[in-house]
Amino acid sequence: MTSVVVKDVSLSFGAYDVLKQLNLDVPEGEFLVLLGPSGCGKSTLLNCIAGLLDVSDGQIFIKGKNVTWEEPKDRGIGMVFQSYALYPQMTVEGNLSFGLKTAGMARDEISTRVARASEILQIEPLLKRKPAALSGGQRQRVAIGRALVRDVDVFLFDEPLSNLDAKLRSELRVEIKRLHQKLANTMIYVTHDQIEAMTLADRIAVMKGGVIQQLDAPQVIYNKPVNRFVAGFLGSPG
Numbered sequence: 001m002t003s004v005v006v007k008d009v010s011l012s013f014g015a016y017d018v019l020k021q022l023n024l025d026v027p028e029g030e031f032l033v034l035l036g037p038s039g040c041g042k043s044t045l046l047n048c049i050a051g052l053l054d055v056s057d058g059q060i061f062i063k064g065k066n067v068t069w070e071e072p073k074d075r076g077i078g079m080v081f082q083s084y085a086l087y088p089q090m091t092v093e094g095n096l097s098f099g100l101k102t103a104g105m106a107r108d109e110i111s112t113r114v115a116r117a118s119e120i121l122q123i124e125p126l127l128k129r130k131p132a133a134l135s136g137g138q139r140q141r142v143a144i145g146r147a148l149v150r151d152v153d154v155f156l157f158d159e160p161l162s163n164l165d166a167k168l169r170s171e172l173r174v175e176i177k178r179l180h181q182k183l184a185n186t187m188i189y190v191t192h193d194q195i196e197a198m199t200l201a202d203r204i205a206v207m208k209g210g211v212i213q214q215l216d217a218p219q220v221i222y223n224k225p226v227n228r229f230v231a232g233f234l235g236s237p238g
């Protein structure tokens with residue numbers, strides 16, 4: 001069963017074509033990495049899947065349903081950004097529960113979900129703190145927690161580790177991998193970092209200029225790049 005399908009999607013800003021008839025099929029439960037240099041259209045593609053940007057042409061399906069014109073909140077996706085986008089005036093607990101409250105969920109259900117997410121992400125001791133009192137890594141865990149409590153089908157990550165130092169980056173990378181193994185849901189993860197892509201991905205889609213150049217398992221991309229761009233970008237031998 002496919003989880004996310006992007007079908008012939010194009011997106012232009014004025015005369016500038018950012019995505020060019022792009023196609024992508026992500027099976028249920030896959031960890032797919034979108035890898036490519038800055039400006040190649042990774043965030044734009046993710047925002048189209050999330051419904052934060054309207055496509056100029058083409059369609060997006062999630063779990064077989066055409067969501068091209070659905071509101072972001074109705075797509076069953078959770079998005080984690082590079083900047084944590086937490087509410088500064090709320091505690092961690094408030095940040096985790098806010099979306100559920102506004103959706104009218106019962107109190108008990110909210111507490112259960114917040115408890116489960118904070119256990120999985122090991123942020124229980126932080127629940128009463130405000131974002132300003134957290135480290136970058138802790139904030140990013142809370143940002144992931146906000147997607148987790150919503151029990152979404154698909155996680156979208158846009159360079160979630162770029163603002164962290166090298167040590168925290170590798171720690172959180174392991175954490176995200178563990179989360180994927182535990183939840184077994186679909187994750188689409190944007191990065192320009194080859195090491196992140198190689199260590200996290202079931203498959204990597206290498207993008208350049210609004211087009212996917214190659215979509216394969218990390219080892220295949222590395223050992224059998226389809227063109228010089230992919231080889232150069234991955235640092236493949238030969």
Ligand code: ADP
Binds near residue numbers: 036038041044
């Ligand atoms: P990436 O995430 O791969 O770095 P983006 O998807 O953010 O790339 O951007 C792709 C291209 O589209 C870039 O050249 C960027 O300047 C351009 N772009 C992004 N958003 C807008 C916008 N709102 N208006 C005009 N151009 C944009």
Ligand code: MG
Binds near residue numbers: 043
């Ligand atoms: Mg980007």
